[in-house]
Amino acid sequence: MALSPAGQPRAAATEILRDLAGTAAISFVLLVPLVAYKSVITQYSLVLTPRWGLVAFLIAAVVLGRLALHLFVWNRQPTTAAARPAGFDWAGRLGGLVAPAMLLLGLLIPVYALAFDDKRTIDLAIYVMTYVMLAWGLNIVVGLAGLLDLGYVAFYAVGAYAYALLTTVYLPQWFGSGVVPWAFYITLPIAGLLAAAWGVILGFPVLRLRGDYLAIVTLAFGEIIRLVLINWFEFTKGPQGITVPKATFFGLPFTAGDDGFAAFFGIAHDRMYFYVFLYFVILFLAMLTYWVTNRLRRLPIGRAWEALREDEIACRSLGINTTNTKLTAFAIGAMFGGFAGSFFAARQGFVSPESFVFLESAIILAIVVLGGLGSQLGIVFAAIAIMGSFEVFREMGFLKAVLPEGVDPIQFRMLVVGLAMVLMMRFRPRGFVTRRQPTVVLKERKAIGADLVKEGHG
Amino acid sequence: MEYFVQQLINGLTLGSIYGLIAIGYTMVYGIIGMINFAHGDVFMVGSFVSFLIVLGLALSATNPIVVIILTLILVAAIAMIVASAFNWTIERVAYRPLRGSFRLAPLISAIGMSIVLQEFVRIAQEGRPKPTQPVITGGYEIMRHTSENAEFVVRLTNMQILIIFSTVLLMALFTAIITRTALGRAQRACEQDMKMASLCGIDVDRTISITFIMGAALAAFAGLMFFLYYGVTDFFVGFLAGVKAFTAAVLGGIGSLPGAMLGGIIIGLVETMWSAYFSVEYKDVAAFTMLVVVLIFLPQGLLGKPEVEKV
Numbered sequence: 001m002a003l004s005p006a007g008q009p010r011a012a013a014t015e016i017l018r019d020l021a022g023t024a025a026i027s028f029v030l031l032v033p034l035v036a037y038k039s040v041i042t043q044y045s046l047v048l049t050p051r052w053g054l055v056a057f058l059i060a061a062v063v064l065g066r067l068a069l070h071l072f073v074w075n076r077q078p079t080t081a082a083a084r085p086a087g088f089d090w091a092g093r094l095g096g097l098v099a100p101a102m103l104l105l106g107l108l109i110p111v112y113a114l115a116f117d118d119k120r121t122i123d124l125a126i127y128v129m130t131y132v133m134l135a136w137g138l139n140i141v142v143g144l145a146g147l148l149d150l151g152y153v154a155f156y157a158v159g160a161y162a163y164a165l166l167t168t169v170y171l172p173q174w175f176g177s178g179v180v181p182w183a184f185y186i187t188l189p190i191a192g193l194l195a196a197a198w199g200v201i202l203g204f205p206v207l208r209l210r211g212d213y214l215a216i217v218t219l220a221f222g223e224i225i226r227l228v229l230i231n232w233f234e235f236t237k238g239p240q241g242i243t244v245p246k247a248t249f250f251g252l253p254f255t256a257g258d259d260g261f262a263a264f265f266g267i268a269h270d271r272m273y274f275y276v277f278l279y280f281v282i283l284f285l286a287m288l289t290y291w292v293t294n295r296l297r298r299l300p301i302g303r304a305w306e307a308l309r310e311d312e313i314a315c316r317s318l319g320i321n322t323t324n325t326k327l328t329a330f331a332i333g334a335m336f337g338g339f340a341g342s343f344f345a346a347r348q349g350f351v352s353p354e355s356f357v358f359l360e361s362a363i364i365l366a367i368v369v370l371g372g373l374g375s376q377l378g379i380v381f382a383a384i385a386i387m388g389s390f391e392v393f394r395e396m397g398f399l400k401a402v403l404p405e406g407v408d409p410i411q412f413r414m415l416v417v418g419l420a421m422v423l424m425m426r427f428r429p430r431g432f433v434t435r436r437q438p439t440v441v442l443k444e445r446k447a448i449g450a451d452l453v454k455e456g457h458g
Numbered sequence: 459m460e461y462f463v464q465q466l467i468n469g470l471t472l473g474s475i476y477g478l479i480a481i482g483y484t485m486v487y488g489i490i491g492m493i494n495f496a497h498g499d500v501f502m503v504g505s506f507v508s509f510l511i512v513l514g515l516a517l518s519a520t521n522p523i524v525v526i527i528l529t530l531i532l533v534a535a536i537a538m539i540v541a542s543a544f545n546w547t548i549e550r551v552a553y554r555p556l557r558g559s560f561r562l563a564p565l566i567s568a569i570g571m572s573i574v575l576q577e578f579v580r581i582a583q584e585g586r587p588k589p590t591q592p593v594i595t596g597g598y599e600i601m602r603h604t605s606e607n608a609e610f611v612v613r614l615t616n617m618q619i620l621i622i623f624s625t626v627l628l629m630a631l632f633t634a635i636i637t638r639t640a641l642g643r644a645q646r647a648c649e650q651d652m653k654m655a656s657l658c659g660i661d662v663d664r665t666i667s668i669t670f671i672m673g674a675a676l677a678a679f680a681g682l683m684f685f686l687y688y689g690v691t692d693f694f695v696g697f698l699a700g701v702k703a704f705t706a707a708v709l710g711g712i713g714s715l716p717g718a719m720l721g722g723i724i725i726g727l728v729e730t731m732w733s734a735y736f737s738v739e740y741k742d743v744a745a746f747t748m749l750v751v752v753l754i755f756l757p758q759g760l761l762g763k764p765e766v767e768k769v
Contacts, residue, residue, distance in 0.1 A: 418572070
């Protein structure tokens with residue numbers, strides 16, 4: 001692709017032209033059949049509506065993009081990593097500040113929401129935080145232990161259904177309906193333990209498989225659990241789902257009634273309190289995940305995880321029991337998924353198998369991948385970018401003006417996420433901000449920049 | 459008995475479709491050792507492109523038979539070209555730069571590409587399932603069982619004949635390409651040892667590209683058959699079909715062409731028999747369970763060689 005440096009600009013130009021023609025031809029083949037005619041279901045029949053203008057626009061965009069790459073990116077002399085000046089270590093200095101700053105920001109959100117009565121923002125924050133927690137949980141499995149789990153949402157589902165079934169059926173049956181207001185606090189640990197148990201049950205037979213087979217098996221398990229939830233009607237009420245009581249403030253429901261939260265504290269009833277409460281619960285759960293993961297990383301088991309990620313065969317020859325190591329990663333990751341699922345059910349007041357499709361697993365995985373496999377701080381940014389930013393885009397006026405009628409930017413979310421996953425793997429497989437700091441060091445602590453960390457260099 | 463024969467026919471038809479998709483998985487896995495997670499979605503693209511052309515030409519069973527056959531050949535050709543272009547592009551953009559990256563990178567990239575393809579089709583063509591009128595109708599009665607209160611007729615439809623016949627034809631063609639031509643020799647050489655093959659003057663990149671193209675062409679044909687058989691398609695058909703076809707590829711022994719076909723037929727039969735004799739609701743559970751069982755207990759497959767993990 002690189003141009004010849006000097007002397008033959010003409011040859012280079014024809015080369016570029018030929019390449020552009022090829023690009024145009026291929027994008028023509030890719031775009032024409034699926035974009036040029038849109039099949040629309042009308043009341044009586046299916047009709048095709050032509051959109052040749054859009055095709056022409058997209059092809060032009062692709063060709064111009066490639067031309068830009070030719071002119072501005074590919075004709076640069078490649079700079080080697082070693083030639084780069086070893087400047088001030090910004091990432092290192094600021095990295096220490098970012099985490100506390102984020103936490104402070106996290107603590108300020110409910111203050112802001114209370115002050116301005118902004119329910120939308122805090123609801124969005126709860127939503128994003130749930131995904132941060134899920135991704136931190138999955139990060140233990142994928143980022144630390146290097147096991148690609150495509151069925152993580154199954155444990156989320158186990159947690160959610162554990163909450164739903166225990167609260168609506170079993171707890172009242174065993175202890176009478178008096179416990180129902182407290183159900184969230186009773187169920188939360190149980191849900192986590194159940195999910196962990198499922199992690200062990202599912203993990204045990206599959207963990208001796210190689211990486212990619214393991215990924216497919218976990219995908220299959222995730223789908224099996226979802227399909228059973230749909231079809232086992234007597235137990236789970238199938239696709240219609242279960243309505244469950246929402247979380248309470250230590251037994252005080254957030255309702256306007258006399259026994260509610262507002263009446264107890266003698267304040268006016270407001271949904272806002274429920275949101276703020278939920279926000280602190282998920283913040284606590286997420287921080288718990290963060291803290292536990294960080295502690296575990298420093299224990300022998302955590303080091304074994306990271307060693308396993310780097311080289312399984314070497315691990316085995318060093319006498320690490322790989323099955324047990326993988327199993328613990330799987331179970332602990334699953335446990336946090338279970339907590340998050342239980343929280344999800346208590347927040348939503350409703351669970352159905354619809355919430356636990358494969359795409360959900362893919363989104364959580366995408367957050368972990370975009371955060372830079374293994375980086376906990378990166379995950380926060382990735383979760384905000386993926387889950388939060390599109391909601392914000394949706395509201396922006398200028399985008400509405402630019403985009404044609406009836407086009408909602410949130411439609412493109414998964415497309416962008418998919419593309420981002422590909423680009424991430426291609427250009428920054430270890431994340432944007434990660435530096436891998438060895439947990440064990442000899443003499444001096446050397447951080448390794450993400451751009452140098454590829455297989456074999458870190 | 460008659461019921462069983464009918465299920466056997468249905469299972470073989472479904473199995474042929476799975477087998478055609480499975481070949482794409484098996485060939486790619488054989489050469490570069492990665493699961494092309496987006497392959498199921500390439501199948502979906504083939505299916506959707508066929509649907510659009512059939513709809514655009516207003517093809518239906520009322521057209522004369524010659525017109526139908528000629529048009530379907532045209533449709534198959536276009537769908538194969540488009541799907542091949544997709545798979546070729548995917549390989550160039552998402553997989554080739556990742557060779558030599560860490561182990562999970564290509565698979566994650568493939569998952570991303572799978573999402574991209576699905577979302578591309580969903581946004582371009584909206585998400586609802588798209589039905590059309592049947593194109594190939596009619597069939598033959600091959601068995602009839604009459605009892606006092608019921609009558610059961612075993613039918614072999616023209617559509618099923620077309621699927622099974624064309625699958626056999628394509629299989630023969632591809633086996634010939636792999637075993638007889640220089641291209642096939644290059645592919646087998648790359649499969650055994652990529653570095654050595656390139657030292658012997660084989661253009662490895664080109665061989666891999668052609669493998670992706672071949673796999674996509676078969677998947678697109680399967681997509682056309684799938685769409686004609688069920689009369690409906692949507693942006694999400696690739697996921698389930700892809701997982702089942704992957705199961706087929708592993709069951710048959712990944713890397714083996716006849717194995718993929720055999721695995722496809724077994725999966726098709728299991729799925730059909732399960733729906734017929736146990737429960738329709740749990741047929742996908744059966745397929746996924748099969749996948750789990752095969753991967754755990756028979757990862758080398760029926761016709762494959764056991765693989766030794768190398769450092």
